[in-house]
Amino acid sequence: MAPELTLENAQELILNNTTTLFFEHVSLLEAGGRILAEDLRAGENLPPYQQSAVDGYAVSDGWADLRSSFTLAGHSALGDYPAVTLNSGEAMGVLTGGALPSGTEAVIPHEKTIVEGNQITILEKAKPGNNIKQAGEDFEAGTLMLPRGTCLDSGCMALLAAFGIDKVPVYRRPQVAIWGLGKNVIPCHLTPGPGQTRDSNEALLSALLQQEGAILVASELAGAMTKNEIADRLAELLAKADLIITTGGTYSDGENDSRRLFESIGAQVFYWGVNIQPGSHTGAARFGQKLLFSLSGNPAACAVGYQLFAAPALRAMQGMNPCPLRVQAACLNGFPKKSGSRRFVRGHASYTVKGWEVEVLAGQKPSMLRSLINCNALIDLPAGSPPVERGAVADIILLSNGRDFNPTTKA
Amino acid sequence: MAPELTLENAQELILNNTTTLFFEHVSLLEAGGRILAEDLRAGENLPPYQQSAVDGYAVSDGWADLRSSFTLAGHSALGDYPAVTLNSGEAMGVLTGGALPSGTEAVIPHEKTIVEGNQITILEKAKPGNNIKQAGEDFEAGTLMLPRGTCLDSGCMALLAAFGIDKVPVYRRPQVAIWGLGKNVIPCHLTPGPGQTRDSNEALLSALLQQEGAILVASELAGAMTKNEIADRLAELLAKADLIITTGGTYSDGENDSRRLFESIGAQVFYWGVNIQPGSHTGAARFGQKLLFSLSGNPAACAVGYQLFAAPALRAMQGMNPCPLRVQAACLNGFPKKSGSRRFVRGHASYTVKGWEVEVLAGQKPSMLRSLINCNALIDLPAGSPPVERGAVADIILLSNGRDFNPTTKA
Numbered sequence A, B: 001m002a003p004e005l006t007l008e009n010a011q012e013l014i015l016n017n018t019t020t021l022f023f024e025h026v027s028l029l030e031a032g033g034r035i036l037a038e039d040l041r042a043g044e045n046l047p048p049y050q051q052s053a054v055d056g057y058a059v060s061d062g063w064a065d066l067r068s069s070f071t072l073a074g075h076s077a078l079g080d081y082p083a084v085t086l087n088s089g090e091a092m093g094v095l096t097g098g099a100l101p102s103g104t105e106a107v108i109p110h111e112k113t114i115v116e117g118n119q120i121t122i123l124e125k126a127k128p129g130n131n132i133k134q135a136g137e138d139f140e141a142g143t144l145m146l147p148r149g150t151c152l153d154s155g156c157m158a159l160l161a162a163f164g165i166d167k168v169p170v171y172r173r174p175q176v177a178i179w180g181l182g183k184n185v186i187p188c189h190l191t192p193g194p195g196q197t198r199d200s201n202e203a204l205l206s207a208l209l210q211q212e213g214a215i216l217v218a219s220e221l222a223g224a225m226t227k228n229e230i231a232d233r234l235a236e237l238l239a240k241a242d243l244i245i246t247t248g249g250t251y252s253d254g255e256n257d258s259r260r261l262f263e264s265i266g267a268q269v270f271y272w273g274v275n276i277q278p279g280s281h282t283g284a285a286r287f288g289q290k291l292l293f294s295l296s297g298n299p300a301a302c303a304v305g306y307q308l309f310a311a312p313a314l315r316a317m318q319g320m321n322p323c324p325l326r327v328q329a330a331c332l333n334g335f336p337k338k339s340g341s342r343r344f345v346r347g348h349a350s351y352t353v354k355g356w357e358v359e360v361l362a363g364q365k366p367s368m369l370r371s372l373i374n375c376n377a378l379i380d381l382p383a384g385s386p387p388v389e390r391g392a393v394a395d396i397i398l399l400s401n402g403r404d405f406n407p408t409t410k411a
Helices: A007-016 A154-162 A201-211 A227-240 A258-264 A299-317 A400-405 B007-016 B154-162 B201-211 B227-240 B258-264 B299-317 B400-405
Strands: A023-027 A056-059 A069-075 A090-094 A106-109 A113-116 A119-122 A144-146 A167-171 A175-180 A215-221 A243-247 A268-272 A283-287 A290-295 A326-331 A342-352 A355-360 A377-381 A393-398 B023-027 B056-059 B069-075 B090-094 B106-109 B113-116 B119-122 B144-146 B167-171 B175-180 B215-221 B243-247 B268-272 B283-287 B290-295 B326-331 B342-352 B355-360 B377-381 B393-398
Touching: A007 A268, A007 A283, A007 A299, A056 A069, A056 A119, A144 A154, A154 B201, A154 B299, A175 A201, A175 A227, A201 A215, A201 A243, A201 A299, A201 B154, A215 A227, A227 A243, A227 A258, A243 A299, A258 A268, A258 A283, A258 A290, A290 A299, A299 A342, A299 A377, A299 B154, A326 A342, A326 A377, A342 A393, A355 A377, A355 A393, B007 B268, B007 B283, B007 B299, B056 B069, B056 B119, B144 B154, B175 B201, B175 B227, B201 B215, B201 B243, B201 B299, B215 B227, B227 B243, B227 B258, B243 B299, B258 B268, B258 B283, B258 B290, B290 B299, B299 B342, B299 B377, B326 B342, B326 B377, B342 B393, B355 B377, B355 B393
Parallel strands: A069 A090, A175 A215, A175 A243, A243 A290, A326 A355, B069 B090, B175 B215, B175 B243, B243 B290, B326 B355
Antiparallel strands: A023 A167, A056 A090, A056 A106, A069 A119, A113 A119, A268 A283, A283 A290, A326 A393, A342 A355, A342 A377, A377 A393, B023 B167, B056 B090, B056 B106, B069 B119, B113 B119, B268 B283, B283 B290, B326 B393, B342 B355, B342 B377, B377 B393
């Protein structure tokens, strides 16, 4: 029996149950990539006073013609306001970012001048204000510089530095615990005995979590723990994590039933089972403001489930747009199977002169790792789709790095 | 006098002078996003033996019809090879990843079965091999799993874990020192005195360097140091950095002439001056296998210079494709100035149902920070371009996050 809940309904339930995390103040160099939790206004003008925009010569005549000459009245030192006032016919050497002598009407870049002794000839026509940074021209005191919700990119970082802001209010990064419930799963550095499998989900999820800015606070395997031990440990993990991802143990009649586990500690399950392939045996629960996700133990199903269910919650917790970018792409190769349920096929998307293209990656069984290598897109095949032919156009979801080109993520 | 060297010629010189860094071994959880420095072959079959791909029932008849019944011969425990052999008409409960009893011809997922006492009725037709992972079906022993040059994404990480590989050979991350040469530039946490400016380039460059996987090993300001002190310190920084970026001090007749500085310590300048705006006063030098870049002190010119000159070198040092993705985009607004030299205008690109679009960001003076906020693209306007009209199509360079959609970055 395929579950009836659609992906979109499950995602809506997730976002309805997700709370933006409280904010914290971090130092400037830690703020890159974080989401601003308050509006930031300019505390003063930037620049604070008139400055030269180039290395060159401040001139007293804002409309001086090509080949006009000026008498050099000195060079202004950086780190000081020039004490001199420029009189008519005078010029002064100035450096980028330096204060200008009073009487300056324009600045001529040094490469547009000829200096002979104390005479300067200019090689371009002056215009009043040229190469002068006016006080407040970048940001005026009191204006909104960065609204709440801005992702602090390198430019924002530079702006914060220019205003001397070293304590930056940003949404807290989600603390995440991951927990493998499969009894036969062992840490990857051990050699599997009979019937045992190395844990690959820790490495998979830790890389994916890092891309979303989440902090991995615990990564464990239940192994031979009893039901009671598992429930006790889950309660402990809930105390330190904002979100818990369990993998495996989704078998409803077996020992490691993650749904019963979630319910046994008092978490409220808000969906269980979603009508997709791979990973339909998936569910989510809420415990206070914390979220628990149960994903498949099969690596490809785990990766798909993470991207469709856990990643949007992690983005929403940080005040980001939860939705990845969807585009249409031409398939570079085919996919031979019909899709009963809606299916998410792993692909490698690229943008070429022909537009978006996607390669169906080899090894699409949920248990296989091969289709996760170079996977940067999920191909979204509707329920009842016939085999995909080469050249067909499909909807694809661009993963993680695609978000920057999503128009709706703009602050 | 605009310099004559084109951007492409400068970039070619940079790549000709760039050496891929030596490799190092890092632990698995540190390897995410790094570039593999050796071919990796499968040391064994994955999976190592036949396993169940689902939680369900191993059945003895690979062609069993819908509604066929089997007698339950037990449940196989995980963590062991089942000692039982399935006889005709028998089934056994198995768990995902578990070994299968001999005699298994197919596995039926538990949700496609009805269990009554020790009788199991299957709700779908069996097919031989269904839901069985064959030994080596994901990767066969000896096959090339990941070629040298692969960017280790989350899928690669999972694969390394599955093979128990904890020492991963990756190219070393470039160690970078940044150094502000402007005499009036002070650390951003200080309050500027007359004629002083807070350093915003440290915050800008540290965020940009992080995106390229580089490690910031030193960030300093020359301030009032003498020429000799600066040269001595530069030699010290060269001992610990693979690449040095200086900002400011590009004025050819002033005190902080970075070209003369580079030459004074014996570095070989391979270009100086590039015919672009902003930031034409830029240059690069080589000292052994180390690179030195001189960028403008003006923030927007510094950011453009970093993206066009330093970032490609940092990518090449790590064995990555140095070239960012270029696309054509419709301009959402205009840019009012003619461009004498080739000009790089800061923009925000997004991909919509209409294709790529780019917004010309406000505040395009090289000295201003405003155009760097939300900047994820450079609009490449050829020399002699008229003002850009809204709706015009322009070439744009997608910054950092765009690389994943570049077909040439595929391993």
